[in-house]
Amino acid sequence: MLKPDYPLRTARLVLRPFEPTDLDDFYAYRSRPDVYRYLYGEAVDREKAAELLAKRMAETELTEEGQGISLAAYWPEAGRVVGDVVLKSLSAQDRQGEIGYGFNPEFGGKGLATEASARMLRLGFEELGLHRIVAECDPRNEPSWRLMERLGMRREAHFRQNEIFKGEWGDLYVYAMLEGECRRAQA
DSSP states (O other): OBOOOSOEEOSSOEEEOOOGGGHHHHHHHHTOHHHHTTSSSOOOOHHHHHHHHHHHHTOOOBOSTTOEEEEEEEETTTTEEEEEEEEEEEETTTTEEEEEEEEOGGGTTSSHHHHHHHHHHHIIIIISOOSEEEEEEOTTOHHHHHHHHHTTOEEEEEEEEEEEETTEEEEEEEEEEEHHHHHHHHO
């Protein structure tokens, strides 16, 4: 289905497959409890970070439905991987996908996550030919849903108490964008 011509570039970032030498940068944010506050799972120790990194290193192409591409967001100005972005194929027949992101709070407030996520939307629409891309977050994670809104995504759903999340009932926001909406947002 899709194997991008790496690296992908934005104005400030290089989006590329993860490399073994990214472990220190990856661990720097994946070990933080505040990064996992609204994510499934918990902050990881260095050994688990290495296992997760190895999994991410293998996610470089989409060959079938359900797979994802995971890319390191490398910021040359800092000389570091500052986060990661994901594009998943949800349905080949219906041309549906999903984006996700995780960034080191040390680099927050600079628009890097928005820049990287916008590039993943373009990858999904322009190179994969998707019709619709979604993103989800916990409503308490205001920076995440504000990012989705900056991208031009629209909130389609607010599922109330739809699952037990970290021991309590959790809500879920679902945002989406259609291919034509992305074109208009870029114009």
